[in-house]
Amino acid sequence: MKAAIVQPYIFPYVGYFQLVNAVxxxxxxxxxxxxxxxxxxxxxxxxxxxxxxxxIPCAKKSQNKLINEIKVKNSEKHIEKLIHTVKEQYKRAPxxxxxxxxxxxxxxxxxxxxxxxxxxxxxxxxxxDYLGIEKKFVVSSETYFDSRSLSRDERIISICNECGATDxxxxxxxxxxxxxxxxxxxxxxxxxxxxxxxxxxxxxxEFVPNLSIIDVLMFNSIDMTKKILNNYKLx
Numbered sequence: 001m002k003a004a005i006v007q008p009y010i011f012p013y014v015g016y017f018q019l020v021n022a023v024x025x026x027x028x029x030x031x032x033x034x035x036x037x038x039x040x041x042x043x044x045x046x047x048x049x050x051x052x053x054x055x056i057p058c059a060k061k062s063q064n065k066l067i068n069e070i071k072v073k074n075s076e077k078h079i080e081k082l083i084h085t086v087k088e089q090y091k092r093a094p095x096x097x098x099x100x101x102x103x104x105x106x107x108x109x110x111x112x113x114x115x116x117x118x119x120x121x122x123x124x125x126x127x128x129d130y131l132g133i134e135k136k137f138v139v140s141s142e143t144y145f146d147s148r149s150l151s152r153d154e155r156i157i158s159i160c161n162e163c164g165a166t167d168x169x170x171x172x173x174x175x176x177x178x179x180x181x182x183x184x185x186x187x188x189x190x191x192x193x194x195x196x197x198x199x200x201x202x203x204x205x206e207f208v209p210n211l212s213i214i215d216v217l218m219f220n221s222i223d224m225t226k227k228i229l230n231n232y233k234l235x
Contacts, residue, residue, distance in 0.1 A: 003165035005029050005140070005156055007067060008120035009039045010056055011106070011127070011212045015171060015195040018232045020128065020135055022169055022193055027159060028124075030068040030117040031141035034061055041070075041116050043212040047089050049205040054082055058116050068117040068141050072110050079110045086214070092203070093218035102126045103214055127213055131222055131229075138163070153178060157186050169193055169234065191234040198228050 004019045005027040020026050034040060042055035057073035086103055090096050106123045121139065128135060138144075144159050156178075160168050165188065170178060172194045183190035199207045200219050208215075216225060 001025060001163070001165050002167040002169055003027060003160055003163055004169050005159055006171070007032065007035075007038075007040055008117050008124065009043070010041055010116070010120045011043055011103070011123045011214050012039065013043070013210060014198075014213060014216055014228060015193065015232070016124070017127065017131075017133075017213060018195055018229050019169060019171060019193050020124070021133065021229045022232070022234070023135075025136050025138065025163055025165065027143075027163070028117070028121050028137065028139045030121075030139055031066050033063055034065050034067050034070050034116075036061060036063055040067060040120060043214075044210065045086065045089065045212050046202055046205070046208055046215050047085065049203070049208070051208050051211060052085075052089075054085070056110065056116060056119065061116075066141075068115055068139075070116045072112075072114050072116050072119055074110060074112075076111075079107060083107055090214075090218045095218055095221065099130070099214070099217045102130055127217070130217070131225060153182055157183065157188060160188050167191065172235070175235075194233045194235055196231045196233060198231055200224070200228075 002023040003025040004023045006029055008028045008030055009016060041058055042053060044051045044053055057075050057078050059071045059073040061070050083104060106126055109119050109122060144162050150158060167189045168183060169191050172192045175192050178190060180190045202208060202219055
């Protein structure tokens with residue numbers, strides 16, 4: 001069985017969903033430390049033809065807390081502003097009417113007593129439902145032994161052993177963190193997922209890459225998006 005173990009991100013980039021697509025089991029790794037300038041609570045969308053960084057306001061966020069301990073800040077002003085931005089920037093996109101309701105449902109969770117982990121996980125599941133991607137999802141804090149005393153590599157191995165994974169697939173950036181031999185010596189094959197270049201039409205603008213999945217969905221049909229999600233290599 002192939003597994004991926006990744007922190008939950010809010011409406012993440014294409015490579016995240018390629019990873020979901022590549023495995024049998026996807027583990028939301030929510031009981032590790034929050035990263036202030038990471039992608040758990042923020043991403044980029046297209047605004048006036050350029051990349052714009054949006055963020056979900058979080059209360060008392062700290063790298064000394066776990067992801068699942070960080071609450072989303074209930075901010076009506078922020079919700080309205082962010083929803084308005086998405087509406088205004090994408091209302092003429094070809095798939096706006098299909099995609100916007102899903103984005104709005106997730107953003108309105110800021111009205112609830114919810115953690116950023118729960119909100120980010122919801123965003124990923126909403127996209128997968130929209131695309132018809134059926135996958136087994138689990139949340140690390142709810143499912144696996146709390147082994148934070150282990151090293152980063154050993155914790156991943158521990159989760160793989162608990163869920164019965166024989167293959168672990170990690171984003172390409174993990175090449176700097178994980179050693180194939182370390183995993184092989186413990187009976188697990190390690191591969192890294194490398195996204196391949198792709199382009200699509202964004203209104204009449206010059207193409208802006210590396211945006212949130214929101215942008216991809218606004219400009220591409222479900223079938224085309226699925227083709228993009230299959231455009232990767234395992235190294």
